[in-house]
Amino acid sequence: MKKEEQPYTPRMTSSIVVALCLSLPALCLAVSSLIVPPIRPNGEEAAAIFIPGASLKGEAYLKTAVAIQRASQLRLWVALTGNYTFDTPNPLELPLAVDNAIAQLQHAGMKGDNFTGIAHSLGGVFLSAYAKHSKLKAIVLLGSYLPKDTSLKDYPVPVMTLSGELDGQARITRIAVEYEKLLEIIKTPGAAYRTPVINMPGVSHAQFGSGPMPPTVTKYDLPPEVTEDQAHQLIGQHVSNFLTVTFNGPTPAAVQAAKTSITHSITDSGLRFEVRGTGK
Numbered sequence: 001m002k003k004e005e006q007p008y009t010p011r012m013t014s015s016i017v018v019a020l021c022l023s024l025p026a027l028c029l030a031v032s033s034l035i036v037p038p039i040r041p042n043g044e045e046a047a048a049i050f051i052p053g054a055s056l057k058g059e060a061y062l063k064t065a066v067a068i069q070r071a072s073q074l075r076l077w078v079a080l081t082g083n084y085t086f087d088t089p090n091p092l093e094l095p096l097a098v099d100n101a102i103a104q105l106q107h108a109g110m111k112g113d114n115f116t117g118i119a120h121s122l123g124g125v126f127l128s129a130y131a132k133h134s135k136l137k138a139i140v141l142l143g144s145y146l147p148k149d150t151s152l153k154d155y156p157v158p159v160m161t162l163s164g165e166l167d168g169q170a171r172i173t174r175i176a177v178e179y180e181k182l183l184e185i186i187k188t189p190g191a192a193y194r195t196p197v198i199n200m201p202g203v204s205h206a207q208f209g210s211g212p213m214p215p216t217v218t219k220y221d222l223p224p225e226v227t228e229d230q231a232h233q234l235i236g237q238h239v240s241n242f243l244t245v246t247f248n249g250p251t252p253a254a255v256q257a258a259k260t261s262i263t264h265s266i267t268d269s270g271l272r273f274e275v276r277g278t279g280k
C-alpha cells in the first residue's frame with residue numbers, strides 16, 4: 001500500500017459497521033446532529049453540515065464551524081453530525097445523519113435549501129460518493145479528496161478540496177493529483193470557483209478539527225507550523241469564499257472579493273504543490 005493511502009485504513013472499521021448495522025439496525029439509529037444557529041440576525045441563508053473523520057466526534061468540529069460562521073457574510077447555519085457507530089462515518093449511516101441534520105435545521109428555523117456537506121478525512125470519502133445524488137448543493141473536503149479517477153469537471157456539484165501543507169495523512173503528494181486535475185480545466189470559465197483545490201501553509205491533518213485525535217492521526221500527522229486558531233481562521237476564510245461564490249451572495253461585492261481571493265489562493269497553493277507535491 002502506498003504511503004499516502006494510509007489515512008483510510010479505517011475503511012475496515014467501516015465495513016464492520018456496515019455488517020453490524022445490517023444485522024442489528026437498531027444500533028444505527030443513534031446518529032444525530034448538534035445545531036449551531038447563525039451568528040448573523042438576517043440575510044441570505046445557507047447551512048454547513050459537517051461529517052467527522054474516523055473515530056472522531058461531531059463536537060470536534062465546533063471550533064472550525066464557528067470560524068467559518070465568523071468569516072462568512074451569509075446567515076450560516078451549522079449542523080455537526082455525530083454519534084455514528086464507533087464514532088466513524090459510514091455509507092449506511094451517512095444518509096440518515098444528513099436527513100436528520102436537514103430536519104433539525106428546518107425545525108430550528110432555517111429557510112431554504114442551501115445545504116453544503118463538509119467532511120474531514122475518511123468522512124470525505126463517503127460524502128463525495130453520497131453527494132452525487134443527494135440534497136446537498138456543494139461539498140467541501142477537508143484533508144480529504146475525490147477518488148483518483150473522478151474528474152472535477154464531471155463531479156455533479158461544486159466541490160472544494162482544502163488541504164494542509166503538513167497533513168501527514170491526506171498528503172500533499174496526493175492532493176497535488178487533484179491540483180493537476182484542476183489545472184487541466186482551469187481555463188474553463190468558472191472552473192476555479194466550482195472545483196477549487198487549495199493548500200494552506202503550515203496546517204496539519206488534526207487542525208481541521210480540535211481536541212483529542214485518534215491514534216491513527218497522531219501517528220502519521222506532521223507537526224504543524226501554525227496554531228490551531230490560525231488554522232481555523234484560514235479554513236474559515238477559504239470555506240467562506242467557496243460558499244459565497246456557490247450561493248452567489250449576499251452581495252455582488254462579496255462574491256467578487258471571494259472570487260479574487262480563491263484565484264489568489266489557487267496560485268499561492270501552486271508554489272507548495274510544486275515544491276512538496278512532486279517530491280522534489
Ligand SMILES: *[C@@H]1O[C@H](CO)[C@@H](O)[C@H](O)[C@H]1NC(C)=O
Pocket residue numbers: 031032033034057058059080081082083
Ligand atoms: C451525541 O449523543 C449525545 C448523547 O445523546 C448528545 O449529548 C450529543 O449532543 C450528540 N452529539 C452529536 C454531534 O449529535
Ligand SMILES: *[C@@H]1O[C@H](CO)[C@@H](O)[C@H](O)[C@H]1NC(C)=O
Pocket residue numbers: 043044045046111112113114246247248249
Ligand atoms: C440560497 O441561495 C440562493 C443562491 O444560490 C439565494 O438566491 C437564496 O436567497 C438562498 N436562500 C435563502 C433562503 O437565503
